[in-house]
Amino acid sequence: MEATDSDCTVPVIHIDPTLCTGCRRCAGVCPVDAIEGLPGEPQTVNADRCVFCGQCVQICSVYASDWADASPQEAAIRRQARMRERDMPADIGEPLFAAYYSYSLNKVTDMMTKPGQLRIVQCAPSIRVSLAEEFGMPFGTLTPGKMAAALRRLGFDRVYDTNFGADVTIMEEGTELIRRVTEGGPLPMFTSCCPAWVRFAEIEYPDLLDHLSSCKSPMQILGALVKTYGAQLDEVKPANIYSVAIMPCTCKQFECDRPEMESDGYRDVDEVLTTRELAYWIKQRGIDFMNLPDEEFDSPLGKYSGAGTIFGVTGGVMEAAIRTGYELLTNEKLPKLQLDFVRGEEGIRVAEVQVGELQLKVAVVAGLQHAYQLLDRVQAGECDYHFIEVMGCPAGCISGGGQPKLMLEKQKIEAYRARKSSIYGHDAASQVRKSHENPFIIKLYDEFLGEPLGHVSHHLLHTTFHKRGPGRQSRNSDVSTNGNNDYSLH
Known part of the structure; x- marks a missing residue:
């Protein structure tokens, strides 16, 4: 059976032609040669080849200037317009890079206000060793307890763990x-x-x-269990469950949107946020992440x-x-x-x-x-x-x-080494x-x-x-x- 991308979702990786300088650093890390364009000219993403891994987003170092030719008021207007084009929350303060991915945070925060639903979240294993970096903690700091506490303060009724999946x-x-x-x-x-x-x-x-295993990914497996086994335990209808996943991956929203990723008419996972989006949300809500108490994931799916x-x-x-x-x-x-x-x-x-x-x-x-x-x-x-x-x-x-963006190669090496060590330490303990x-x-x-x-x-x-x-x-x-x-x- 042949599928098309229109069966799933629009592409999630983009390059802003008004910002791209054609340095082609993104092309150098693309594993499938999906970045096209001449050196020195704006690049484009071939959506038919792109696998949405987001490595181009991680390496892109070209960002919007402060629009020196404009007044501060005009510069702010331009920035807000560009953020709306990207569906970014209005109060994000980081630079706007040429390569970026589609955001889901606005959709999630809007849905969280809907009454009569059980709000459930799951967190991938690598989030707990990278999220703290967004709050000034050392690379690889292990914070599963603070992460669970933060998610409850954001309004989730159940905090589960993709590790169970x-x-x-x-x-x-x-x-x-x-x-x-x-x-x-x-x-x-x-x-x-x-x-x-x-x-x-x-x-x-x-x-x-x-030759591929027929298993869904851990995220989708847990999502399916949330709306079946979990729904039975909570005595709630699957239709009244809003299920969000926190992932390090820019391709997970594509996976979530695949037509086959549902059970009995209900989507396994409703929406996906990246590590960076979760950090934005925590900051947006004024939560003091560093001083949160450690809390446990919910049982049994955590x-x-x-x-x-x-x-x-x-x-x-x-x-x-x-x-x-x-x-x-x-x-x-x-x-x-x-x-x-x-x-x-x-x-x-x-x-x-x-x-x-x-x-x-x-x-x-x-x-x-x-x-x-x-x-x-x-x-x-x-x-x-x-x-x-x-x-x-x-x-x-x-x-x-979707992990915290690191601008220097030295930082990447240090961060990957520390995150890996922290995960293995978590396993050993x-x-x-x-x-x-x-x-x-x-x-x-x-x-x-x-x-x-x-x-x-x-x-x-x-x-x-x-x-x-x-x-x-x-x-x-x-x-x-x-x-x-x-x-x-x-």
Whole structure:
């Protein structure tokens, strides 16, 4: 089945031609060559190729001046006009950069005033290690408790955690992988958590879509559970739930708007805000973030394992899957939970992992520009991996296009390193570090879902993907990796 972008939403990444100087720094970081234009001239975004990852937004350093040719009053009028064009809240004080993404904050704040609804929010794992930077705290400061407290003060009735959705993803995706390996199915199986990666596959490699896991992303999984399982627990109709997700990713609104992302006629998630938009909102409301008390996420959809936490970094999905898959396949305890061989930086990492009698071949891809190499080999029938994780952004979700904007390369390196360290520290400090041992996950399956890949979960938590382009011609290329080793977990 072929879909078009009009089936989902308008493009979310834009370049202002009145501001763009044609430096082409954005083109240099675009993984799919979607930035078009001559050097020194305004650039444009090819919406048919763009995967909405937002890396161009992160790197853009060209911004509107103070309009020195105008009076202060006229300059303010011009600025406000441009902010209205971008649907930005009127009191945001940051510079207006040439590359930007569509904002949803005004829509959310308007909806929050609607009476008679249960207002629910979920937060991605990487938000808790980046949000504090917007309030002057050091890179990587871990603030899940302050974040939960701030969201309650913004008016949400339930504060849930996408990490819970990540734990469910492992149960579903891990079971799917085991079935494909033991019973037959398209291999290698690719993760489907990253919407930019999914869109990339739909555009560039539509013939390989059956290799993707059929799981929705953790955000969409939790959204579906909020309006079914959660609605039952709260004794409220799904129609009366307004569900918002806080994400590090500029592609998540596109994912949220996909027609197939609904259950029983209700959208899984109603709206998505980025990390930066949440920070704007907190400041707009005058909330003293730094001095907020730590508060807990709501139960049960806010209780998560360390495995759910590490979804925010490259290699995290793979590590979480191995922690659970190993024990489901072998019925033995995994002797070591910290799996360093899947942790790393941008690029491709590969390994062979002994899981009982199975020599599991895995790969981790960080940055979509590196995915071509593996996908060309899959097309050619030359790729013998079982499981491949792909994240669109260079360090995973901690480097998403909606994260705090960092102007200097040195800052990016420091921030990514600190955020990653903080996420792994959060995992290490967790009492439960495997998705299948999360007691609230066990309860969810006992009370509601039944079993992974069962009838209920298949209906709510799995989806289909669609061809969005003609694909690219397969080319033979060698995989350049930064690690190719055998590992035994014993």
